[in-house]
Amino acid sequence: MKTSGIRTWMAAMVASSLFMAGCSAGASDSEGQAKKDSMTIAFTAEPVNLDFTSTSGIAIPEALMENVYESLVRVDGEGEIQPGLAQDWDVSEDRKTYTFHLQKGVKFSNGADLTSEDVKFSYERVQNDWKNALKSKMDIVDSIKAPDDLTVEISLKKPSNTWLFNLTSLVGAVFDTEGTDDLANKAIGTGPFAIEKFTRGQSIDFTARDDYWGETPGVKNVQFKYFQDAVSASNALKSGEIDVVSNLQAPELAGEFQSSDYQIISGTTNGEVVLSMNNAKGIFKDQKAREAVMHAIDRKAVLDTAWAGYGELIGSMVPPTDPYYEDLTGVWDYDPQKAKDLVREAGIEGETFAFTVPNLPYAKAISEIVSAQLKEVGLKADIETQEFPAVWLDKTFTEHKFDMSVINHAEPRDILTVFSNDYYIGYDDSKIKKIAEKADTGTEEEYVSGMKEIAKTITEDAASDFLFLFPNLVIAKSDVAGIPANRVSDAFRIADLSWN
Amino acid sequence: MIIYVANRAIQFLLALIVASVVVFALMSILPGNAAQVALGTNATPDAVAALEAQYGLDQPPLIRYFNWVMGMLTGDFGTSYVTGAAITPVIVGSVQVTGILVIAAIFLAIVIAVPLGTFAALEQRNWIGVTISALSQIGIAVPNFLAAIILVIVFSLTLGWFPSQGWMAPVEGLGGFLIRLVLPVVSLALVQAAILTRYVRSAVLDVMREDYIRTARAKGLTRTKALFVHGLRNAAIPVITVAGVQLATLLVGAVIIEQIFVIPGIGSELVRAVANRDLVTVQGIVMVLVFLVLIINLIVDVLYPIVDPRIRNAS
Numbered sequence: 001m002k003t004s005g006i007r008t009w010m011a012a013m014v015a016s017s018l019f020m021a022g023c024s025a026g027a028s029d030s031e032g033q034a035k036k037d038s039m040t041i042a043f044t045a046e047p048v049n050l051d052f053t054s055t056s057g058i059a060i061p062e063a064l065m066e067n068v069y070e071s072l073v074r075v076d077g078e079g080e081i082q083p084g085l086a087q088d089w090d091v092s093e094d095r096k097t098y099t100f101h102l103q104k105g106v107k108f109s110n111g112a113d114l115t116s117e118d119v120k121f122s123y124e125r126v127q128n129d130w131k132n133a134l135k136s137k138m139d140i141v142d143s144i145k146a147p148d149d150l151t152v153e154i155s156l157k158k159p160s161n162t163w164l165f166n167l168t169s170l171v172g173a174v175f176d177t178e179g180t181d182d183l184a185n186k187a188i189g190t191g192p193f194a195i196e197k198f199t200r201g202q203s204i205d206f207t208a209r210d211d212y213w214g215e216t217p218g219v220k221n222v223q224f225k226y227f228q229d230a231v232s233a234s235n236a237l238k239s240g241e242i243d244v245v246s247n248l249q250a251p252e253l254a255g256e257f258q259s260s261d262y263q264i265i266s267g268t269t270n271g272e273v274v275l276s277m278n279n280a281k282g283i284f285k286d287q288k289a290r291e292a293v294m295h296a297i298d299r300k301a302v303l304d305t306a307w308a309g310y311g312e313l314i315g316s317m318v319p320p321t322d323p324y325y326e327d328l329t330g331v332w333d334y335d336p337q338k339a340k341d342l343v344r345e346a347g348i349e350g351e352t353f354a355f356t357v358p359n360l361p362y363a364k365a366i367s368e369i370v371s372a373q374l375k376e377v378g379l380k381a382d383i384e385t386q387e388f389p390a391v392w393l394d395k396t397f398t399e400h401k402f403d404m405s406v407i408n409h410a411e412p413r414d415i416l417t418v419f420s421n422d423y424y425i426g427y428d429d430s431k432i433k434k435i436a437e438k439a440d441t442g443t444e445e446e447y448v449s450g451m452k453e454i455a456k457t458i459t460e461d462a463a464s465d466f467l468f469l470f471p472n473l474v475i476a477k478s479d480v481a482g483i484p485a486n487r488v489s490d491a492f493r494i495a496d497l498s499w500n
Numbered sequence: 501m502i503i504y505v506a507n508r509a510i511q512f513l514l515a516l517i518v519a520s521v522v523v524f525a526l527m528s529i530l531p532g533n534a535a536q537v538a539l540g541t542n543a544t545p546d547a548v549a550a551l552e553a554q555y556g557l558d559q560p561p562l563i564r565y566f567n568w569v570m571g572m573l574t575g576d577f578g579t580s581y582v583t584g585a586a587i588t589p590v591i592v593g594s595v596q597v598t599g600i601l602v603i604a605a606i607f608l609a610i611v612i613a614v615p616l617g618t619f620a621a622l623e624q625r626n627w628i629g630v631t632i633s634a635l636s637q638i639g640i641a642v643p644n645f646l647a648a649i650i651l652v653i654v655f656s657l658t659l660g661w662f663p664s665q666g667w668m669a670p671v672e673g674l675g676g677f678l679i680r681l682v683l684p685v686v687s688l689a690l691v692q693a694a695i696l697t698r699y700v701r702s703a704v705l706d707v708m709r710e711d712y713i714r715t716a717r718a719k720g721l722t723r724t725k726a727l728f729v730h731g732l733r734n735a736a737i738p739v740i741t742v743a744g745v746q747l748a749t750l751l752v753g754a755v756i757i758e759q760i761f762v763i764p765g766i767g768s769e770l771v772r773a774v775a776n777r778d779l780v781t782v783q784g785i786v787m788v789l790v791f792l793v794l795i796i797n798l799i800v801d802v803l804y805p806i807v808d809p810r811i812r813n814a815s
Contacts, residue, residue, distance in 0.1 A: 048583045048776065055582070056539050133539050133547060184584055200583070200590075201772055202667070202764050227665070227762055228771070231649075235664040239656045390777040391531050398536060 036499050037220040039480065041244040042233040043492075046201050046226035051183035052170050054131040058410060058490050061170040063204055063224055065491035068109075069189035071172030072100050072119065072152070073164060077486045079321035081164060085114065085174055085190060086152075095159035095441075096142075102150040106213040108176040109194040116146035122175045123154070130171075137166040160440050161447035165413060168489055192217045192495040202226060206494065218482060218498025230361075237262075237475060244476040244483065246492060249361055251308035257475045264475055266310050267485030271410040271470030272317050273362065274418070275370060279463055280426025282403045283353045290462035292342035293404075294332035296377040297370060303468045306365035310471040316455045317415040319469050321488050323444075324451035328459045339377040348379065353403035355381040356396045358388035363406045366467065370406070397424045408470050412489060415451070419458050427463045501805060508801045512794050519790040520572075524565050527779045534581045537777040555581050568783065577784035582776045587784050590769060595788060597667065598758070598765035602750045604681060605688035606743060612693040614739075617700025618732075621708065622724060624701075632697065639694025644753045648687035648760045655683060665762040684761045688753055692746050699742045703735040710734070737807055744800030748793040 045059035052060040066074060072086040086100035106114035126138040140160050145153040156163060166172070179188030187195050192214060193206040204224045208217045225242060227233035230250035236242045237257075247269075248254060254264055277284035277293065284290050303311050312320070315329035343349050357367040364385065371381035381404065386392040396402045402424075409418055416436055419427040432454045439450025459466070472487040482496035535551035552558050556567075571578055577587040616632055623629035656664035662683050668676040707713065708727065716726040755767030762768075766785055773781035 046772075048580075048772075049585065051584075054584065131539075131547070131551070133544065136544075199764070201768060202762070225666075225762075229759060229762075232665050232760060232762055235652055235657060236666075239660060239664045241663050241666065387775075389537050390533075390775070393536050394531050394533055398533070 038222070039219045039244065039494075039497055039499070040223040040225055040242040041246055041492075041494075042225050042227050042236060042242050043246055044227065044230075044233075044249050046228075047198075047204070048200065049184035050187045050195070050198060052132060052173075053125070053129070053135075053183060056132055056134075061490040062492050064187055064189070064191075065170055065173065065489065066191060066493045067193045067206060067491070067495070068187045068191045068195060069170075069173035069175070070191050071167050071169075071174060072102075073167050073172065074491075075165070075168040075489050077321075077484050077488060079323065079488050081168060084168075084172075085119075096157075097153060097155045098164070100152040100154070102152065103213055104150065106190050107211050108179060108188050108190055109209060110176060110179055110188045112176050112178060114174070114176075114190055115149045116152045117149075118177055119152045119174050120144045120146045121177045122173065123171075125175070125180070126171050132170070134169070134171055137163070137169070137171045158441055161442070161444060162413065162440055169412065170490065193222065196221075215495070217495040219494070222494045222497065234475070237477075243480055244474065246474055247487075248473045248475055251310045251471075251473055254308065254310065254473060254475060261478055262475055263478050263480070265472070265483055265485050267472040267474075267487065268312060268319055268321055269410065269470045269472045269487040270319055270321075270412040270414075270489075271408040272314060272319065273311070273366070273406065273408045273467045273470055274317070275366070275465035275467050276405045276407065276425050277462075277464055278400065278403050278424075278426055279428065280400065283348055283351055284403055286346050286348075287462060288342050288346035289348055290464075291332075292339045292346060292348075292377060292379070293374065294339075294462045294465055295335045295342065296339035296374055296379070297465055297467070298334040298373060299329075299465075299467055300334075301373075302366060302369050305369045307362055307468070307471070310473050311468040312471070314466050314469045316459045316466055317409075317418060317464075318451075318455045321486055322413060322451075324448045324455065326452050326455065328456060331456075331459050332462070332465075336373075336377055343378045350378055350380065352380040352382050354401070355383045355404045356392065356402040357383055357385050357405065358392040358396075358407060359385050360388050360408075362408065362470070363388075366406050400424055400426065406467070410470070415455060415458070419463060425464060427458070427461075431461075432457055504805060505802055508798055512798045515794050516791060519794075520569060520787060521565075523783055523786050523790070524561075524568065527783050528561055530777075530779070534777040534779050538582055568780075572784070572787065578780040580773075580778050580781050582773075582778040582781075587781050590781070591766070591784055591788055594764060594766040594769045594785075595792075597763060598751065598754050598767060600681070601684055601688065601754055601757070601763065601765060602747065604685045605692060605750055605754075606747050608685060608689035609692035609696050609746070610743065612689070613696035613700050616693075617697040618704050618727070620697065620701040621704035622727070624705065633701065636694040636697040636701075639690055640698070642691060642694075644687055644691055645756045645760060647690050648683070648757055651683050651687050652760075665760070667761075667763045680761075684757050684763060688750055688757055691753075692750060695746065696739065696742060700735070700739055703738045704731065707731040707735045733807065737804065740803055740807065741800060744796050747796050751789060751792060 043062065045057065045062065047059040047063055049055055050060060050064065052064065071084050073081050074084040076082050085103055085106060087103050089098055089100045091098055102114065102116060108114060123138060123141060123144055126135050127141065140156050140158065140163055142155045142157045147153060174190060176188050185198065192208060192212045194209050196205040196207045198204050203226065206222045208220045230248060230253060233245050234253045234256065237245050257264055275297065277290050279285065299313050303309060303313065313329045315327065315331055318325045355367060355371060357363050367383055371383060374381055386395060396405050411417065417423065418425060419429060421429050435450050435454055439447045442450065472485065474483055476483055479500040481498050481500050484493060484496065533548065535548045535555065535557065538551060539547055556564065568578065575588060577591055579585065580587050620629045620632040652664045655661045663680055666680050668680055670677040704727065708731065712730055713726050716730050717723065721729065754765060755770060758765040758767040759771060766789065770782065770785045773785060
């Protein structure tokens with residue numbers, strides 16, 4: 001009697017698991033048929049709401065820019081500025097006034113027509129109503145005029161080469177004059193997609209719009225799905241629940257996808273992984289001490305150990321997709337003996353310094369190898385892991401309580417922000433300030449040459465060690481097409497995606 | 501009986517008040533500034549100060565505490581710094597999800613543990629009893645997250661029976677809901693079932709040694725029958741206690757399981773809110789968790805005298 005009880009019990013379990021297996025088999029079959037018009041992409045940073053005008057962070061523009069919201073101009077995979085909502089534009093002789101000619105027949109997802117008034121409204125709103133810290137990028141705008149429905153005239157206080165590029169970022173987003181009531185939950189834009197459903201912390205469902213002014217997207221339904229854990233994301237890809245993992249946060253997992261079923265894309269981003277040193281106080285105030293670090297770090301070994309070799313050595317705060325990129329990897333060679341000499345000259349042999357490390361996977365991995373390499377030349381790192389963002393932002397970034405830290409500075413063209421006086425690194429920008437101003441107001445050639453000079457000065461000052469450029473590591477099913485190799489802007493453009 | 505219940509209720513309220521003070525104080529001394537986190541690495545000090553004022557972070561702690569407690573009493577947990585949205589619906593939604601997980605897990609654990617534990621006790625000298633004991637010992641040693649990872653590898657990646665992550669509300673589709681529920685619930689339940697099995701086993705063994713069972717057997721009942729008729733009710737008391745404690749542990753275990761399976765429960769909300777220094781949300785969630793744990797204990801306390809008249813009479 002007892003054994004038959006167990007048998008019944010086991011039979012029930014087997015039966016129920018078979019039932020479940022049947023359910024899941026059915027589910028994947030129906031998925032297979034629907035495949036060609038839908039795609040699911042995994043992301044890490046999740047938007048807390050849909051309003052990037054009041055909330056910082058990359059997650060919201062990543063999902064919304066170029067997909068839901070569009071700007072007058074956009075930046076392509078090579079870093080070139082391309083027409084967006086403006087089909088072309090003229091720049092005045094004094095280079096202070098831009099006249100944009102809008103595309104015809106553009107409609108917002110609520111059915112309203114795009115007019116120059118919408119652009120004027122949106123950009124004035126940046127100056128007046130935005131709470132996002134990036135709004136200062138529009139400070140340079142003096143006046144905006146809308147002489148007719150399809151023309152926008154924007155006058156700047158002074159000529160600026162960076163402003164037009166800044167328009168490709170979220171500050172350039174064009175909103176409908178009637179569409180900003182509930183930005184946190186409702187995104188109304190001119191882009192190829194509209195948001196079907198937003199489940200906070202979980203997913204965003206996009207549907208391609210039938211009335212889009214430009215080319216029809218390759219996939220009708222796209223879902224962004226948010227995973228805080230890289231292993232969960234890669235499991236979901238393996239079991240077929242998602243199609244693409246954008247920016248894999250655990251490069252060691254990439255090896256598991258080296259088969260013909262998958263493609264591994266490793267392009268560039270705007271993220272410079274900076275071994276930042278406190279230039280303003282402490283042991284690294286002395287340039288010799290910083291130079292010692294520059295010679296002590298074997299950047300190739302750091303990249304190979306900490307990020308499985310994915311990424312690029314850059315040697316400066318400039319990614320190769322910026323117009324003023326220059327290979328500066330040769331400025332500071334790996335030379336432990338020279339480093340030792342410099343440590344001795346600076347009189348800091350055997351000294352312990354505070355190395356504050358955000359609790360991010362890459363930072364933790366880097367801190368271990370960097371401190372081992374510094375130990376070789378007689379510097380002792382006292383590693384303190386700080387929770388990111390809260391604790392790191394508080395202690396290291398705001399209070400400047402650190403000697404060394406490591407962080408991926410992901411903003412596009414952020415060299416002047418990071419190496420300004422009041423930023424946490426504490427770099428004395430008196431040498432570069434004038435050059436920067438001249439570069440921004442000068443011609444395009446002057447801009448490029450000026451910015452090159454700035455990048456070189458900062459690198460030569462050993463202001464910080466630029467360890468490597470963070471890779472755009474994407475893993476996708478092999479039949480997914482149109483994934484941009486390089487991430488040049490915040491946006492993750494989904495209009496180009498399709499199935500082979 | 502009434503005094504006993506009133507006593508427990510007063511203890512419950514006191515604990516809740518103390519917890520609210522502790523939670524509020526802890527949140528206040530936590531490093532990290534909510535306004536700074538919300539504004540990110542490009543914020544100016546002015547902008548941070550303005551946002552602090554907007555959140556009321558510049559007010560004295562006592563006033564903030566008072567406002568917070570009064571709000572909760574009226575069912576308003578406040579507005580999130582980070583999302584700018586009301587917290588109450590977020591908490592209600594995520595508690596429902598976690599509730600489903602935890603209740604399903606404890607139910608499954610009991611369904612597995614009661615027959616297995618009883619069986620292990622009745623057959624303690626048999627190889628079956630020994631095997632069950634050994635398996636439950638192993639089960640106790642396996643943490644929830646490891647069970648989850650193993651289950652995903654076997655049933656999701658290798659066999660492809662269940663999705664490796666995700667959640668679907670029952671109203672969106674019952675099949676999808678159930679299939680996504682299986683792995684998280686099983687990974688939560690296995691460990692609890694193992695623990696519970698051992699308690700059931702020892703409770704049954706204790707009961708079997710009691711005089712009344714011997715009397716019952718002397719009257720001609722079989723061992724199994726004596727246990728079922730006279731013993732199980734007594735064996736239930738320690739098991740109810742343990743199940744109550746486990747329910748509380750499960751709430752905590754669910755935090756990790758929700759991360760692994762990407763489930764929008766209270767644990768995921770908590771982790772997200774902590775990372776964003778969304779203090780009002782963290783406070784609210786922690787208070788809800790404290791409330792749930794305390795209420796579970798209260799229910800267990802109240803259940804004792806109902807199950808066991810000896811406790812009722814003693815109190």
